[in-house]
Structures are given as structure tokens and as C-alpha cells.
Amino acid sequence: MRIIGLTGGIASGKSTVSKRLHELYGAAHIDADEAAYRIAEPGAPLWRLFVERYGKEKALKEDGTLDRASIGKIIFANPDERAWLDSVSHPLVKEELLGKLEDCRRLGAEAAVLDVPLLYEVGWENMADSVWVVYVSPETQLKRLMERNNLTEELALDRISSQMPLAEKKARADVVIDNNGDLESTNRQIDKAWNEEFSK
């Protein structure tokens, strides 16, 4: 099974790329954000860790689910809190991802897309056979993030600056998908990269 590591920055277009790889080429999709959501469901390990650290008042909504907006504000504005979160969440996320990869292998998948926003930050690039970076300029990234998540410029910049600069990821990539243009342009690059990936 060939594993494509798909990364980029927040709101750079990873979901847009993985959707096409799944729908058009049948690649399995394994998503680190989804894994992080699963381990933060009520009673699950990350949910418990948030409640212990911030208390129910700050960490939970009235229905007992995680208040992601409230926690996000703390995490993305405080490097120390983010360092704590990274230290506890990454091993849990990795375990989930390895389990999903094993499921895909067992089911005989030929290709899996491992969609991990923090692939380089965490040093997991060796989990993949090749790494694709979805690149956008800082201006496009800020604009798309503010629009999609309905964030102020300040909150959006907090999130962007919590990650390795996209230019650095682009420089390390095996394949760069430039997503500054329209979807057609991105789709053309995806198709070319896919064909090259499987003619190796």
C-alpha cells in the first residue's frame, strides 16, 4: 500500500485535495483532525485531559461536549498551553492513525492518503512514502481561513503562526500542489501528481 502524506497549513486546501483523491482515484482517506475529534468525544482520553487542565466551566459546553472554540482561544494564543497539548495529544493521535493504516492494509487498499496538518512539525514524514504539500500564499491562507471559520484577523493569525511557515513546508515537499488559483488549476496538478506517483 502506497501512503501519501498530505500536509500544508490550516485552510490551505488539504480537504479539497484528499476529496478528489478519494472520489476520483479511490484512495483511502485517513485524517488526523478526525482522529483528534474522536479522542475528544465525551469521556475519551483527550476530553478527560482538557477537563482536568481547564475545569468543566472552561472546557465544556452545557451538553458536556468539548467547547472547542473556548479551548482553541487558549491553545492558539498561548505557546505553553500548546506545548502541553502537543505533548499529550500527539501520541494519542499517532496511535489512532496507525490503527487506521492497519485497517486499510487489511482491506487491501492500494493507496492511502494520510492527511496530517502537522506532519512536519511532529516529524511524522517517515510514516509516508511521499509527502505532498498543499501550498497557498500567506494572503490567500489568511483570507480563506477568516472566511471559512468566521474568525477575526487576530484569531486567524494566532492559528497560522502556531504552525511551521508554509514556505518551509513547500521547500521540504516531494510534491507541491499550488492551491492559490481556481479549483480547475488545482485539479490539474492533483491529476498530474497522482499519475507520476504511480508511475514510479
Ligand SMILES: CC(C)(COP(=O)(O)OP(=O)(O)OC[C@H]1O[C@@H](n2cnc3c(N)ncnc32)[C@H](O)[C@@H]1O)[C@@H](O)C(=O)NCCC(=O)NCCS
Ligand atoms: C485545540 C482544538 C480543541 C481546537 O479545535 P477547533 O475545532 O477550533 O479546530 P480543529 O480541531 O478543527 O483544527 C483546525 C486546524 O487547527 C490546526 N491545529 C490543531 N491543533 C493544532 C496544534 N496543536 N498546533 C498547531 N495547529 C493546530 C490544524 O491545522 C487543524 O487542521 C483542537 O484543534 C485540538 O484538539 N487540537 C489538538 C489535536 C491536534 O494536534 N490536531 C492536529 C492534527 S495532529
Ligand SMILES: Nc1ncnc2c1ncn2[C@@H]1O[C@H](COP(=O)(O)OP(=O)(O)OP(=O)(O)O)[C@@H](O)[C@H]1O
Ligand atoms: N482553489 C480554491 N479556490 C477557492 N477556495 C478554495 C480553494 N481551495 C480551497 N478553498 C476554500 O478554502 C477553505 C479551506 O480549504 P480546505 O477546507 O480544503 O482546507 P484544509 O487544508 O483541509 O483546512 P483544515 O486542515 O484547516 O481543515 C475552504 O473554505 C475551501 O472551500
